[in-house]
Amino acid sequence: MPGRRAPLAVVAVGIATAATLTAAASGDAPAAAAATTTFTATADAFVDSSAAATNHGTSGQLGVDGSPVKRLFLKFTVSGLPGAVSGAKLRVHTDDVADAHSGAGGTFRATTDTTWSETGVTWNDQPAIDGTALGELGAVSRNAWHELDVTSYVTGNGTYSIGVTSTSTDGADYDSRETGATAPQLVVTTGTTTTTPAPSADPVLVGVGDISDSGSGDSVTADLLDDIPGTVFTLGDNVYDSGTRSEFSSYYEPTWGRHKARTRPSPGNHDYNTSGASGYYDYFGAQAGPSGRGYYSYDLGDWHVISLNSNISMSAGSPQERWLRADLAASTKRCTVAYWHHPLFTSGANHSPSTATRPLFQALYDYNADVVLTGHNHQYERFAPQNPNGGLDTARGIRSFVAGMGGAGHYRFGTIKPNSEARNSDTYGVLKLTLHSDSYDWQFVPEAGRSYSDSGTTACH
Amino acid sequence: MTALSRRGRLAVTAVAAVVLGGVAVGYARLAADPAQPLPSAPVTGPRMHVLSNGRLSAVSRADPAGPREVTGQRCDRAHAAGGTIACLRPAGALAAGALVVLDEGLRELRTVPLTGFPNRARVSASGRMVAWTLFVDGHSYAAGGFSTSTGVLDTRTGALVTSLEEFTVDGEPGQAADRNFWGVTFTADDNRFYATMSTGGHRYLVVGDFAARTLRPLVDNVECPSLSPDGRRIAYKAAVDGDPGRGWRLSVMDLATLSSTPLAETRSVDDQPAWWDDSAVVYGVQRGDGTNDVWTVPADGTGTPRVLVPEANSPAP
The missing domain is CATH 3.60.21.10 (Metallo-dependent phosphatases)
Incomplete structure (x- = not known):
C-alpha cells in the first residue's frame, strides 16, 4: 500500500507550509489602515404627486420621475466607524425591469429633516430637499449599480437623509431596501487610502x-x-x-x-x-x-x-x-x-x-x-x-x-x-x-x- | 479497480478506521476548516446520515449536532432510507465516478459507473428505488450554462434507467433537445415519482411512472421536489420570480390543491430538501467559503430556520 504512507507525509509537510505562509503574510501587511464599512439604507421610500396621500415605503421600487412627479428619499444610520472618514460613496441599483433605465438618474441633495419615517412619508407630507447638493447621476442602465461621491456630506457617525428629484419625463427606478442584496448602500472609507x-x-x-x-x-x-x-x-x-x-x-x-x-x-x-x-x-x-x-x-x-x-x-x-x-x-x-x-x-x-x-x-x-x-x-x-x-x-x-x-x-x-x-x-x-x-x-x-x-x-x- | 477492492474497502471501514480517520482529520486541518477537525465517534439509537466534506457520516437523531460517526466512504452526494444507502462517488485518479449502493453495514451491493458531477441522490422510503442527478459537461443545448443527467435504479429487479430522457413525456415520444431532468423523489408504491423537467426556459414539476416509462408535467417553477412522509406535500425550491438567477425560495406545495407556501427560510436555498418528519424540512446552506451546514425550518411557513448539523450537507434524516 504505497498510498498509505504518502498522505500522512503530506499532512505533516502541509502544516509546516501553512505556518510559513502565515508568517510571510503578516510580515508584508501594509502599514496603511484604510477600511471600508457598508451601510444599507435604514429607511427608503418614494412619493408620487399623482397619489399624493399614499405611502410607498414598503415598495420594492424607488421611482424618481418628472411627470408625474416622483421623488425618493433615503436614510442611513452611520455608526461604529473605526476612524475618520476619508471618503463616502452612495450606491443605488436600478431595477431589473423594462423602463428602469433612464437618461437621467436624478439630482441628489441632502435633507436637513432626518425625522421622516419610511411608512409615513407621502407627497403631501415630505421633507424639504434643502441640504447639501450632492450631484447628479447621468444615464442609468437597467439592473446595474450606480455610484455618487457623497464625501462632502457624510463626515462621521450620524443619521444622513438624501432626497432625489428628476425633471426627466422618462424616470429611473431603483431597488429599495426591501429587495435585500440590491438595497441602497452607503460605502464609507475610513483612514488613509493608500492606493x-x-x-x-x-x-x-x-x-x-x-x-x-x-x-x-x-x-x-x-x-x-x-x-x-x-x-x-x-x-x-x-x-x-x-x-x-x-x-x-x-x-x-x-x-x-x-x-x-x-x-x-x-x-x-x-x-x-x-x-x-x-x-x-x-x-x-x-x-x-x-x-x-x-x-x-x-x-x-x-x-x-x-x-x-x-x-x-x-x-x-x-x-x-x-x-x-x-x-x-x-x-x-x-x-x-x-x-x-x-x-x-x-x-x-x-x-x-x-x-x-x-x-x-x-x-x-x-x-x-x-x-x-x-x-x-x-x-x-x-x-x-x-x-x-x-x-x-x-x-x-x-x-x-x-x-x-x-x-x-x-x-x-x-x-x-x-x-x-x-x-x-x-x-x-x-x-x-x-x-x-x-x-x-x-x-x-x-x-x-x-x-x-x-x-x-x-x-x- | 481490481477484484481486491471490494473486500479491501470493507476492511478499511472496520479495521483501518484509525488510518483513514487520521488522514481525514489531516485533510480537514489543511483544507476544510482548520479550526474544527471532525473526529469520529460512535453513534447510538436512531440515526441520520449526512456528508462531512465528502465523507459518509451518521449523527444521532436525538443529538444531530453531537457525536458523528465518520466513515471512509467518499461520496459527493448521498441519501439513505429503508436500509439502503446511495453514494455518488467522485471520479478519482484511477476510477470514473459511480453510483454505489450500500447496505447499513456499508457492504457494496451494486455499482453503476456514471460520468458527470454528483448533484442529487434519493432513495425511496422502502429502500428499493434509487435515483440520482449529475451535472454533465459538454451539452451544447444548455442555454442556462449547465445540463443534467438523471437516472433511476430498481435495486430489487436490477432495472436501470440511465436517463429519464428515455421516458415519454405526455404521450410525446422522442426527446426535445433542450430537456433536462433533475431531483427525483419517490412515492410509497416504489413506482410513481416526482421530478423536475426543464424545457423552453421553464422548470416543471413532473409526475413519473417507472413501469410505464412516462412523465407528465403538473405545474411550473418547481425544482428538486421532496415528498413528505405522509405523501401529501412536496418541499421544493421555487425560483424567485421564476428566475433562477435571482435564487430560490424554499417552499412546500400541497399536491391535492397545488397551493404553495413559502417557508420561513428567506436565504436562497440550492438543495433538494428532505423531511425531518411531517412538520419540518431539512436542507443544506453553503457559506461563502464552501463550508455547508444542515438547517431545519418548519414546513408550514412559521418559525425561524436553525442549524441542525453544523459542517455537514446532503441530509438524510
Whole structure:
C-alpha cells in the first residue's frame, strides 16, 4: 500500500507550509489602515404627486420621475466607524425591469429633516430637499449599480437623509431596501487610502475569467481595473452564452472593452460555442496570439507569461503541448506563470477537474513554472503548490488558482479538495499578481462594498 | 479497480478506521476548516446520515449536532432510507465516478459507473428505488450554462434507467433537445415519482411512472421536489420570480390543491430538501467559503430556520 504512507507525509509537510505562509503574510501587511464599512439604507421610500396621500415605503421600487412627479428619499444610520472618514460613496441599483433605465438618474441633495419615517412619508407630507447638493447621476442602465461621491456630506457617525428629484419625463427606478442584496448602500472609507502603486515598478498582471453576460457583474469587475494599472489577463468565457461577435460588442465592449488595449486574453468553452471561436479572435485580434490557435507567450519584467487554450488538444505530443515545451525551453526568465480556462484543480460543484489539461501542467512542472491561473467554475479558489497529480509539493509545486469570479453568476463548492487554501463563492472580484524579480504577491481585489480578501507572497522556484 | 477492492474497502471501514480517520482529520486541518477537525465517534439509537466534506457520516437523531460517526466512504452526494444507502462517488485518479449502493453495514451491493458531477441522490422510503442527478459537461443545448443527467435504479429487479430522457413525456415520444431532468423523489408504491423537467426556459414539476416509462408535467417553477412522509406535500425550491438567477425560495406545495407556501427560510436555498418528519424540512446552506451546514425550518411557513448539523450537507434524516 504505497498510498498509505504518502498522505500522512503530506499532512505533516502541509502544516509546516501553512505556518510559513502565515508568517510571510503578516510580515508584508501594509502599514496603511484604510477600511471600508457598508451601510444599507435604514429607511427608503418614494412619493408620487399623482397619489399624493399614499405611502410607498414598503415598495420594492424607488421611482424618481418628472411627470408625474416622483421623488425618493433615503436614510442611513452611520455608526461604529473605526476612524475618520476619508471618503463616502452612495450606491443605488436600478431595477431589473423594462423602463428602469433612464437618461437621467436624478439630482441628489441632502435633507436637513432626518425625522421622516419610511411608512409615513407621502407627497403631501415630505421633507424639504434643502441640504447639501450632492450631484447628479447621468444615464442609468437597467439592473446595474450606480455610484455618487457623497464625501462632502457624510463626515462621521450620524443619521444622513438624501432626497432625489428628476425633471426627466422618462424616470429611473431603483431597488429599495426591501429587495435585500440590491438595497441602497452607503460605502464609507475610513483612514488613509493608500492606493499608491507598488513602491517598486514591478509589473502587475491582473484579471479574471467568466466575465461578460447580460448581468451587471462584469461592470463591477471592469470598474476595479480602472484603479489597477498593468497587463490584463482573461481566463476564458469572455462572453456568454455563445461567443458571438455581437456578444463581444454588446456585453464585453461596454465594460471590459475599455481595458482591451492592455489585455492578453485566453479563450473558454463559451467563446468556442461559436465555431472556431471566430468572435473571440476577431474581437481581440493580434492580442490573442496567432488567430485561431489560441496559445502564445510574452514577457513581463523578470517573468515569462503563457496564455494557453484548453478548448483544443492538450495531450502529450499534441502541437500545443510540443509548442509549450519548446517555449519553456527557450525562456530565459527566472519565473513563469501560465493561464487558461479549464482547471486541473478545483473544489467547484459544477465542473469537475479537467484532467485533459494535465499534460500542460506536467510540462510547466517539468520546467519549474510557478503559477497557473484558471477559471470555468464561477468562484475563487487558491491551492497550495502541487505536483501534476495534486500532491503537495513545496519544493517544485505550482500554485494554482481558480479565478472565475469575473461577472457570471456564482457557482457552489462541492467536496473541498486537499490543498485548497482559500475559497469564496459570493463576491465578484479580480486577481492581481505583482511580479517581483524572485517572488510574486497575489491579491483578491473584491467588488466595491464587499470585504472578502485573500493575499500572500510566494518565492519563485 | 481490481477484484481486491471490494473486500479491501470493507476492511478499511472496520479495521483501518484509525488510518483513514487520521488522514481525514489531516485533510480537514489543511483544507476544510482548520479550526474544527471532525473526529469520529460512535453513534447510538436512531440515526441520520449526512456528508462531512465528502465523507459518509451518521449523527444521532436525538443529538444531530453531537457525536458523528465518520466513515471512509467518499461520496459527493448521498441519501439513505429503508436500509439502503446511495453514494455518488467522485471520479478519482484511477476510477470514473459511480453510483454505489450500500447496505447499513456499508457492504457494496451494486455499482453503476456514471460520468458527470454528483448533484442529487434519493432513495425511496422502502429502500428499493434509487435515483440520482449529475451535472454533465459538454451539452451544447444548455442555454442556462449547465445540463443534467438523471437516472433511476430498481435495486430489487436490477432495472436501470440511465436517463429519464428515455421516458415519454405526455404521450410525446422522442426527446426535445433542450430537456433536462433533475431531483427525483419517490412515492410509497416504489413506482410513481416526482421530478423536475426543464424545457423552453421553464422548470416543471413532473409526475413519473417507472413501469410505464412516462412523465407528465403538473405545474411550473418547481425544482428538486421532496415528498413528505405522509405523501401529501412536496418541499421544493421555487425560483424567485421564476428566475433562477435571482435564487430560490424554499417552499412546500400541497399536491391535492397545488397551493404553495413559502417557508420561513428567506436565504436562497440550492438543495433538494428532505423531511425531518411531517412538520419540518431539512436542507443544506453553503457559506461563502464552501463550508455547508444542515438547517431545519418548519414546513408550514412559521418559525425561524436553525442549524441542525453544523459542517455537514446532503441530509438524510
